[in-house]
Amino acid sequence: MRKVNILYLLLSIGICSSFGMAVLYLSKSLANVISINNEEIIPSYDYHFVLIGQEIDNPYFQTIFEGAQAAANEKNIYIEYMGPRQTNIEEHIKMIEMATAAKVDGILTQGLTNREFKPAIDYAVNRGVPVITYDTDLDESKRLAYIGTNNYEAGYEMGMELIKDTDGQAHVGIITGFLYSNNLVLRVQGFLDAIEEAPNVKVVAIESSNISSSQAADKAHQMLRKYPEITVFFGTSALDGLGISQAINKINPASPILVYAFDDLEETLELIKNDKIQATVQQNQYEMGYKGVVLLYDAINGVQIPSTFYTPTKILRKNDLEE
Numbered sequence: 001m002r003k004v005n006i007l008y009l010l011l012s013i014g015i016c017s018s019f020g021m022a023v024l025y026l027s028k029s030l031a032n033v034i035s036i037n038n039e040e041i042i043p044s045y046d047y048h049f050v051l052i053g054q055e056i057d058n059p060y061f062q063t064i065f066e067g068a069q070a071a072a073n074e075k076n077i078y079i080e081y082m083g084p085r086q087t088n089i090e091e092h093i094k095m096i097e098m099a100t101a102a103k104v105d106g107i108l109t110q111g112l113t114n115r116e117f118k119p120a121i122d123y124a125v126n127r128g129v130p131v132i133t134y135d136t137d138l139d140e141s142k143r144l145a146y147i148g149t150n151n152y153e154a155g156y157e158m159g160m161e162l163i164k165d166t167d168g169q170a171h172v173g174i175i176t177g178f179l180y181s182n183n184l185v186l187r188v189q190g191f192l193d194a195i196e197e198a199p200n201v202k203v204v205a206i207e208s209s210n211i212s213s214s215q216a217a218d219k220a221h222q223m224l225r226k227y228p229e230i231t232v233f234f235g236t237s238a239l240d241g242l243g244i245s246q247a248i249n250k251i252n253p254a255s256p257i258l259v260y261a262f263d264d265l266e267e268t269l270e271l272i273k274n275d276k277i278q279a280t281v282q283q284n285q286y287e288m289g290y291k292g293v294v295l296l297y298d299a300i301n302g303v304q305i306p307s308t309f310y311t312p313t314k315i316l317r318k319n320d321l322e323e
């Protein structure tokens with residue numbers, strides 16, 4: 001019992017000190033930017049915002065950061081971009097907590113899941129750190145506003161496109177980034193509601209890719225083995241379409257299976273040009289970052305901001321790319 005207690009104590013000290021170091025780093029990071037050779041100079045930034053992305057190197061989030069950085073430059077804001085290397089809810093939450101403890105001037109984050117994200121967002125807001133959700137909303141939290149796609153509508157629209165292309169006859173496999181993340185749940189729900197209109201469009205399986213293209217490829221591969229009747233795939237997040245077409249290509253490069261995807265990553269557009277992906281939902285991720293920073297800035301400066309700000313989406317097909 002005693003041994004267990006000591007171990008527990010040591011572990012707690014370890015966790016607390018690494019958290020403390022991280023907070024110290026965060027709160028110092030602004031100071032580092034404004035001091036040269038330890039000489040006191042007038043602070044060069046008016047605010048310090050933190051943007052947390054679900055995966056730091058994912059090109060989708062890099063574009064959001066580019067937008068956020070552009071707005072931050074215009075408004076004299078220091079923006080710190082961080083995120084887990086690979087999607088990880090625990091790490092993501094820790095980053096919100098660290099930014100809160102460092103009392104930054106504002107946080108931009110997704111609200112991926114209710115159970116984990118609501119307490120972290122509410123805690124930040126209660127401590128006076130305003131939070132805006134982008135990409136994935138959590139409207140039951142105390143976030144000031146949401147900026148991003150109307151995910152239900154986007155999923156619905158994709159369902160309608162599929163009905164049109166298949167004359168209402170299809171066996172569909174869905175690969176979704178996460179089974180539980182709020183935005184993807186809405187996309188799938190919108191899609192399922194749309195295909196209710198077509199009784200001969202049937203979903204045979206839904207699997208998660210953990211927003212990784214290689215896992216999307218594995219899942220698509222397994223699905224095709226298990227359900228050879230699949231005629232259509234719907235990939236709900238940025239890397240799913242890429243993984244799905246990799247799997248199809250491996251099994252049969254001349255396969256007539258149709259693929260519907262999300263986002264406009266370069267590889268996705270290439271696959272559309274080569275008829276490997278039929279259509280994709282283009283989100284406006286740059287605007288999410290840009291306008292997210294502007295909304296946060298406005299709110300801090302007493303401007304009334306809308307609680308929901310939908311960024312437009314567009315269905316992209318081969319002919320759109322040729323124009």
Ligand code: BGC
Pocket residue numbers: 054058060135136177183211236237238239262263
């Ligand atoms: C979604 C993000 C997700 C990303 C994964 C995008 O379509 O909007 O929530 O993290 O795909 O690559």
